[in-house]
Amino acid sequence: MTDRNSSPRDGAGTAPVLELDDVHVRYGGSHILQGVSFEVPATGVTALLGRNGVGKTTTLKAVIGLAPRSGRILLQGSEIQTTSTAKIVRGGIGYVPEDREVFGGLTVDENLRLVAPDQGVEAPVVGRLFPDLVARRGQRAGTLSGGQQQMVSLARVLLRDNALLLIDEPTKGLAPKLVTEVADVLAEVARTTPVLLVEQNLPLVRRIADRVVVLDAGRVVHRGAAADLVADADLTRELLGVSMRREGVA
Amino acid sequence: MSDLVLLLATGLGLGALYFIAASGLSLIYGLMGVLNFAHGAFMTAGAYAAWLTMGALPTAWPVAGRLLVGIAAGVCVGALVGLVVEVVLIRPLYRHHIQQVLVTVGLSLAGVAAAQGIWGADPRAVDKPVWMSGTTDVLGARLPNDRFVYVLVAGLLFAGLLALLHLTRLGLVIRAGVENRTMVEALGINVHRTFTVVFALGGAAAGLAGVLYSQYAGAVSPAQGGSLLIFAFIVVVIGGMGSLTGTAVAAVVVGLVQQLANYYAASGVGDLSVVLLLALVLLLRPTSLKGATA
Numbered sequence: 070m071t072d073r074n075s076s077p078r079d080g081a082g083t084a085p086v087l088e089l090d091d092v093h094v095r096y097g098g099s100h101i102l103q104g105v106s107f108e109v110p111a112t113g114v115t116a117l118l119g120r121n122g123v124g125k126t127t128t129l130k131a132v133i134g135l136a137p138r139s140g141r142i143l144l145q146g147s148e149i150q151t152t153s154t155a156k157i158v159r160g161g162i163g164y165v166p167e168d169r170e171v172f173g174g175l176t177v178d179e180n181l182r183l184v185a186p187d188q189g190v191e192a193p194v195v196g197r198l199f200p201d202l203v204a205r206r207g208q209r210a211g212t213l214s215g216g217q218q219q220m221v222s223l224a225r226v227l228l229r230d231n232a233l234l235l236i237d238e239p240t241k242g243l244a245p246k247l248v249t250e251v252a253d254v255l256a257e258v259a260r261t262t263p264v265l266l267v268e269q270n271l272p273l274v275r276r277i278a279d280r281v282v283v284l285d286a287g288r289v290v291h292r293g294a295a296a297d298l299v300a301d302a303d304l305t306r307e308l309l310g311v312s313m314r315r316e317g318v319a
Numbered sequence: 320m321s322d323l324v325l326l327l328a329t330g331l332g333l334g335a336l337y338f339i340a341a342s343g344l345s346l347i348y349g350l351m352g353v354l355n356f357a358h359g360a361f362m363t364a365g366a367y368a369a370w371l372t373m374g375a376l377p378t379a380w381p382v383a384g385r386l387l388v389g390i391a392a393g394v395c396v397g398a399l400v401g402l403v404v405e406v407v408l409i410r411p412l413y414r415h416h417i418q419q420v421l422v423t424v425g426l427s428l429a430g431v432a433a434a435q436g437i438w439g440a441d442p443r444a445v446d447k448p449v450w451m452s453g454t455t456d457v458l459g460a461r462l463p464n465d466r467f468v469y470v471l472v473a474g475l476l477f478a479g480l481l482a483l484l485h486l487t488r489l490g491l492v493i494r495a496g497v498e499n500r501t502m503v504e505a506l507g508i509n510v511h512r513t514f515t516v517v518f519a520l521g522g523a524a525a526g527l528a529g530v531l532y533s534q535y536a537g538a539v540s541p542a543q544g545g546s547l548l549i550f551a552f553i554v555v556v557i558g559g560m561g562s563l564t565g566t567a568v569a570a571v572v573v574g575l576v577q578q579l580a581n582y583y584a585a586s587g588v589g590d591l592s593v594v595l596l597l598a599l600v601l602l603l604r605p606t607s608l609k610g611a612t613a
Contacts, residue, residue: 133505158507170502172495183495184506186488225506 084146086111086233086263087132092140092150094124094131094287102138103287109233113279114255114264116295120310121259123284125267126167129235132265133157133164142184145232163226167237167267171225173211175204177187180210180221185228192228198254199224218248223254233306237267271309275299283308320582321459326437326578328457332466332594334574335473340528341558343401343521351514352416353409356423357524359548360430364400365393365526366543367434370445372603373468374488382441383448386534388525393530394523401522405515410478413514427545435539437597442538469531476524477567484563493517495560553593 085108094102102124109115117125130136132230134154142150149157158164164251172180181202182189190206199220205213219239226234239255240248248270256277260265270272274281274295281298283291291308293297298304344358369389376385404426412418451468454461456577484490492513504510525544532547533539550573558569573593582587 099537134500135505155507155509158505164505166502166505168501172498172502174498175491175495179491179495182488182489183503183508189537 073156078209083111087107087265088141088143088146089128089132090141092128092131092138092142094136094138094140096137098292100285102131103130103179104140105284105287107288107289107292109263109265110280111263114259114266114277114295115280115282116274116278117265117267117282117284118274118298118309119284122211124287125284126237128284129164129237129265129267130178132235133162136285158269159231161230163229163231163234163280165222165226165234165236165239167241169215169222171218171221175210176207176257177213177221178206181225181228184225188228195224196229197259198227216243216250219243219247219251220254223251223258227258230265231262234262234264236264237268238269240270240273249274271299271305323458323461324392324458326522326582327575328460328462330412330464330575330578331571332469332535332569333578335466335469336528336532336547337550338473338546338567339469339473339524339531340571341474341554341570342476342563343524343528343556344515344548344551344564345558345561345566346480346493347521348555350493350500350517351409351413351496353419354416354423356420356548357404357426357430358423358521358551359544359546360427360549361397361400361404361525362529362539362544363430363434363539364544365397365529366525367438367529367541368396369393369530370443370533374448381448381504383450384446390527390530393524393526395525398519398523401525402431402515402519404522405518409518410511410514412513424491427548431545432539436550438541441539442536442540444538445533445536446495447537465534469535472527472531473567473570476527477563480563489513489516499545524561536540538572550593557597 087109089108092102092105093100105124105128117128118168119125126216127136131138132142132147133150134157138150140150141148142158144157144162149160152160172183178189179197181192185192196203200233201217202220202224205217210218215219223236223239236255241252243251252273255266257262259277266274266278278295281291281293281295282289283298291304298308340358342361344355347355347358349355353413369386369392372392373385373389376388408422408426411417412422447465451465453464455464455467456462484494492503492510495511496510500510526546529544532543536543554573555566557573558567560564561596573596576596577589577593580592581587584592
């Protein structure tokens, strides 16, 4: 495993907001996470990278309690590995799942009122970051474009005061222009809230991530500064099997 | 003409009973994915609670007054039974669907056996208000008055449940949970508390159905809930699990088809025609009449 020295952008020196210590996840006979340990600093964006199927999404699900896990998981120093999903979320973790998972039969406003019953699209953060959603408040979320659904999914978690955001492939399947819009929102959000981001789009990682954690076959194989990884073509190819030149846009 | 009016009115009345019985079943399955075979036992519990309550009240009271109190008792007992069953038996078995089916089937059988053990297997006559036993002339047909009551109660229940689903936070959580309960929990909402409330609501609706069905049949009996449950399941499958509007439409269709077939074909063909209707819907529209939205 490689573990590069932390840069000033890492947030090193402050207490981590999230710690994973020897976390395992087993589904049936499959051992998906095999002793994953890493920390997420209390500031900035930590990108969780790796090839398809190495356990990135499972790691987020283990943190939020949507995957059967063992090991220790600490949020702001408190153990949460036996806590229910709803309590973990109310305790300060916002989760934006892969594929958005908006409630298609509910309107945009209703999707948001699930989290903020008294505000919905009237919440200031929605007007500031997602003005398009205000105009579409009465539209069923299932009829929105992929990018708009991603905005609903992001807006939903931003209605709470979060200690940490878990965001799973927010640009997956989006057109380049929308990728840029989502990246702008993430960069804005990350100014005030630490983010653990699963993302395949390396230019986006280069733009907004401070630290990277790379998984392979359910284990952490690299930790370090994001800038160092994306600047090192050989290391990127070795760990992720991709070249920056062929990657998407941000 | 008068025959057709009579058949339509009685079919609507029967459909109203089916809707009341099926509405709770539909909500419970839609949100929680629980096929509640104990729903018939909830109906039986409500019916016996009303019968016992009416019997315990002074006979000097008008029957209608005793029936109203009996309905309240039936609804409360149904809700209480639903709540206890969810907390004690269903909650430990979420995501274990086979075990849920086994538990609810077992509860259903145990409920019938318990009622037989306590009150005997024979039907016990229930008092019926004089007006509900009478008829009203409409377009030359003499329509049984109790059918108006069933349709009115079903209409009020439908409107109340729609208001609950669309005007309250609980309803919003239920509608979201019907779509994706895991994501509801991932938004920090305690979906298990909602499960308990919905099970109690379903039990209350079942209790109401049990009381009204005993009025329709003129008696309470241990197996009554089970026979009504079969039609409730058919209605829910045709209308779409979790779809209240679909359940209402399917209940009316099933009630009408049953009555018309019984009259124009032969007595007893109505039940067969309902099963054929179910098969037809499953073949032509496997996702049901309305899909799976609350």
